[in-house]
Amino acid sequence: MLTKKVKNRILFLIFIFLFSVISVFFIIKSLNENVLYFSSPSEIKQREDIPFGRPMRVGGMVKKGSITISQKNIQFIVTDFENEILISYAGTVPSLFAEEKGVVAEGKLNDKNFFIADRILAKHDENYMPPEIKEIIEKNAK
């Protein structure tokens, strides 16, 4: 026979366990709904299942001589030296944004050649290169 105290304790443990499982389930669920996938221009070209209209990140190098500016927005081409994609952005660019420098843009894919960015990610250090871009450049430089 279980005493009342032990019973209480078991109930309490089951309760805690269920509670944590449910919490973790919800955390993971909203995590899956809210992650941003990072793709290079080549990956966007090659992959069939690229989601349009869902926020994502694109990165690479800003192509030389590709920046055009109008009153409404900035357009530039991002390249990974194999494929490229046109990015349109209305907003302030970070101070280290320049031609032939690495860039990461966050936004939505319009079609496979055109990306509308909501944000250009700022890096604080001119020597710093996001690992994703470093990998792309190293791969394609070979």
Add this chain to the structure above:
Amino acid sequence: MLSSIGISLVVLVLILSFLIIYTASLDLKTPEQIIKKNIYKLSLFQTTFTILSFFTLIIGFINSDFSLINVYENSHTNKPFFYKIAGTWGNHEGSLLLWINILVIFSYLFLVFSHVHGKKFRLYTLIFQNILILGFLFFLLLNSNPFNTIYPIPLEGLGLNPILQDPALAIHPPLLYVGFVGCSIYFSAAMASLLSGYSGKPFAKSIKTWVKISWCFQTLGIIVGSIWAYYELGWGGFWFWDPVENASLLPWFAITALMHSLIVLEKRNTLYSWVIILCLSTFILSVTGTFLVRSGILNSVHTFASDPSRGIYILLFLSFMIFSALIIFFLKHKKENYNFNLKSREIFILANNWFMVFFLVTVLIGMLYPIFLDVLTNAKISVGPPFFNIVIIPLVIPVMLLMAIGPKFGWIKSQNKILYKILFLILSAVMINLFIIYFFGKYSVLSNLIFIAAIFLILYSLLDFKKFINKKNKTELPRIISHLGFGLLVFFIGINHQFSLEEDFNLKIGEIKETKNYKINFEDMEIKESKNFKSVIGNFKLTNLENNFIQYLNPEIRIYSNPETLTYEAAIKTKITSDLYLTMSNVSRSDYYNIKFQNKPFMIWIWISALMIALGGFVRLILKNNEN
């Protein structure tokens, strides 16, 4: 010259660490009740030498001694004097030396100020603290030595990243370091407590002040970092759920939980094991955060140049810390009986701890998930603000409600009849919320609930404050200030989030842009030379279309020569009711300037309420000192 002085001093500290561990373990076996005088002396010498080594590095920076690689890489002769000094901890190696300084200073202070506590407990604490010191000293000497030399000696340095040349960022690292590294002392104390059996109330008393000190400094450090991000990074926000920001939040959640459950241990002599777990995890999380940030594993917008080789060492040391902490904990911890009444203050503190741990786990999962996914599937992802907002923000509502009611309950069992008061205050909060909607505009259901909960907490805290003025019960005051600060913070962030206006557009000189409420006239530009940068200053005339009030804003583009970088300085006009925020940038020297204009209500109040949270902690420290 400076290099050899610096290295000798660091090696001396290292030897003293060994000596302290050795003499302390000998002293453990003696029957006397007091610690030998020579241990105090050794510890004092150790503190003096570490401080001297740090000053040696500062002198290197002040004199621009480029024979030191560290100075060469992070300084420049024409950098302003203040930033030469701040440059000492504005880089990895120098900040590691600061880290060790704080470890050593805290070790000495704990030894001196803990004399009322058990001898074995104090000696074990000293031993563990010195093991930590040794770990970081070896890391400094083997991997990140700030005193490494370069030959031939360069004539000029590379300069400090201009974005770090800012008063807020000069004080931000020392504040955070006192906060994060300060946790080390109760990590050591927790281990010592397990080994020496010095547990319960006296243990709680021995670490109480240290927990508060590091909590205050962590809070303050995080706030200063946010303020810096707000005016220096030029996007007008102050919190982005970026991995580096999250890394600073993890130990903060743990320490906030610890600070609360420590009260239970002190007053009710229960929850000992849980307090120990929190003590251990706070410092482990601090080191984990540092490890993730410094090794470059996490991709963050705040990442400065990083080096994976650092990561391996910190990871090894971290595993050693976690492993030994776990072993000692499972071997030594004692079974406890928990006996809580539902209507008691303990239950509310447990609820606080539950929420803090939940927040901690959420942020940790959000931080580590991209790393796991990268290793497992090679997919590159990042977890953005929406995830954290969805999981964390709704739970802030019950937290605020409990924060208001919890302190009203007594220990053990309470007969308080506060139901009517709660109902009345919730009703008032709903009314005030309706009032805001009526005058300023609608928002979502969730925002409604957040505003109601925040106003409820504010009203409750204000009533408590009124009671305090009548009764002058000093122990209540710090809690009231901090909880009120938190309510106000959530309230003002909510208002700010709901009613901010933001416009992005490109303008040429002389052009005019009309937004909904403002006419922005880009009149002209001027160029100004400063000591180590040249600035291009834009003159913007802002006309408020509602009342024709005219203001001038002058954002800058700064061109630093060493290293060659641009920074954008926002023009911010702060008023009691709102901030006007304007940044100007230029891409590829085109005629168009990229303008970001924002009107952000109650910005200054966000800072004031956040500072109130930290102020509560400092008030507690001062009151405690006066009592003694």
